[in-house]
Amino acid sequence: MRYLKSNIHYFLVVAEELHFRRASEKLHVAQPAISRAIQQLEDQLGLSLFDRSNRGVALTAAGQAFYAECQAAARIMENAKLKAIRSANGETGQLLIGYTDFAINGPLPRLLANFHHQHPDVTIDLVRKDSHTQLEELEQGKIDLGFLTGPIKSSSISHHIIHRASYVVVLPLDHELSKLDEISLEMLAEEEFVLGDNNTWRHFILQLNTYCIKAGFTPKISRQAPTTESIFGLVAAKMGITLYPDFDLNHNRKDIAIRPVKNSHAYMNLEAAWHKQASNPAVSLFLSANQIQLTA
Structure with a gap:
C-alpha cells in the first residue's frame, strides 16, 4: 500500500501538535487540506488515527502505534539522506x-x-604494483590513486611530487666501504649490484642506470629481487651492494650499512598520481587531507 508523502507529513505534525489549527499554522497549509489528507490516510488504513471531540484531538491506540512507526521511518530516511550526502x-x-x-x-x-x-x-x-602498472590502471579507472616513481608523462594523469629523495649506498655491514662516512658514486664502478627485477622496478632501474652512466660506469648486476626487503636481504648476505632512495626506511635491519652518496645532486621523485577525471570523490578528500595540490 502506497501513501502520499504529504499525507504522512501532515499526520506527523498533527500528532505532534494534537491541534489542527496549530498544525495548519506550522505547515502553512489550509486547515481543510490537512483534514482531507488525514481522512485519506485513515481511509487507506481502514481505521481511525485520531479521536476528534469538543475537548480536542487525541491519538487513538492505532494512531499512537502508527505515529511511532512513522517517526522511526522518518529517522531512517533522514539517516539515508545523510549517508547519501556523505557518500x-x-x-x-x-x-x-x-x-x-x-x-x-x-x-x-x-x-x-x-x-x-x-x-x-x-x-x-x-x-602493491609497479609504477608502469599503476599508470595503466589509473588510465583504466581500476585504481583511484597511485604512489609511484616519476617522471610521469601522461596527458590524462594529474600528479604531484610528494618526496624528493637523494640516493644512498646500501652495503653489507662489514664491507670495506662501510667504514666511510660518505661514498662517491665512482667508487662503486667495480662493485656487483643487487637490484629489483626488470618488470616491477623498470622505472627505477632506468633512472639508476642513467645516474651511474653519468659517473662513468654501468652497474654490474649480480642478483635481482622483487621487493626491498629481499634486496636488502641479499645485500646482507654479501651478494652485492645497491643504491636506494634516501627515505625514512621502515625497517630495523642490523646487518646492513647505509651511507650517503658524496657530492650527489641526483634525486628520485616519488609522486602521487590520479586520473584528471577521477569520479571517486574520496580522491579529492585524500589529496586535501594531505595538502597535495589538486592539479599538476
Missing part, C-alpha cells in the same frame, strides 16, 4: 590505492594515517 562527498565508501616499495618505505604510511584520522569511514584498500 557523494567522498566521506564514506572505498579508496583503492596503488603503491610501490619506495612509497610504503617512505611517506605513504604518514599520508594514510592523516587521511584515516580525518575520514575514518572511508575504507582504504592497498595494492
Whole structure:
C-alpha cells in the first residue's frame, strides 16, 4: 500500500501538535487540506488515527502505534539522506590505492594515517604494483590513486611530487666501504649490484642506470629481487651492494650499512598520481587531507 508523502507529513505534525489549527499554522497549509489528507490516510488504513471531540484531538491506540512507526521511518530516511550526502562527498565508501616499495618505505604510511584520522569511514584498500602498472590502471579507472616513481608523462594523469629523495649506498655491514662516512658514486664502478627485477622496478632501474652512466660506469648486476626487503636481504648476505632512495626506511635491519652518496645532486621523485577525471570523490578528500595540490 502506497501513501502520499504529504499525507504522512501532515499526520506527523498533527500528532505532534494534537491541534489542527496549530498544525495548519506550522505547515502553512489550509486547515481543510490537512483534514482531507488525514481522512485519506485513515481511509487507506481502514481505521481511525485520531479521536476528534469538543475537548480536542487525541491519538487513538492505532494512531499512537502508527505515529511511532512513522517517526522511526522518518529517522531512517533522514539517516539515508545523510549517508547519501556523505557518500557523494567522498566521506564514506572505498579508496583503492596503488603503491610501490619506495612509497610504503617512505611517506605513504604518514599520508594514510592523516587521511584515516580525518575520514575514518572511508575504507582504504592497498595494492602493491609497479609504477608502469599503476599508470595503466589509473588510465583504466581500476585504481583511484597511485604512489609511484616519476617522471610521469601522461596527458590524462594529474600528479604531484610528494618526496624528493637523494640516493644512498646500501652495503653489507662489514664491507670495506662501510667504514666511510660518505661514498662517491665512482667508487662503486667495480662493485656487483643487487637490484629489483626488470618488470616491477623498470622505472627505477632506468633512472639508476642513467645516474651511474653519468659517473662513468654501468652497474654490474649480480642478483635481482622483487621487493626491498629481499634486496636488502641479499645485500646482507654479501651478494652485492645497491643504491636506494634516501627515505625514512621502515625497517630495523642490523646487518646492513647505509651511507650517503658524496657530492650527489641526483634525486628520485616519488609522486602521487590520479586520473584528471577521477569520479571517486574520496580522491579529492585524500589529496586535501594531505595538502597535495589538486592539479599538476
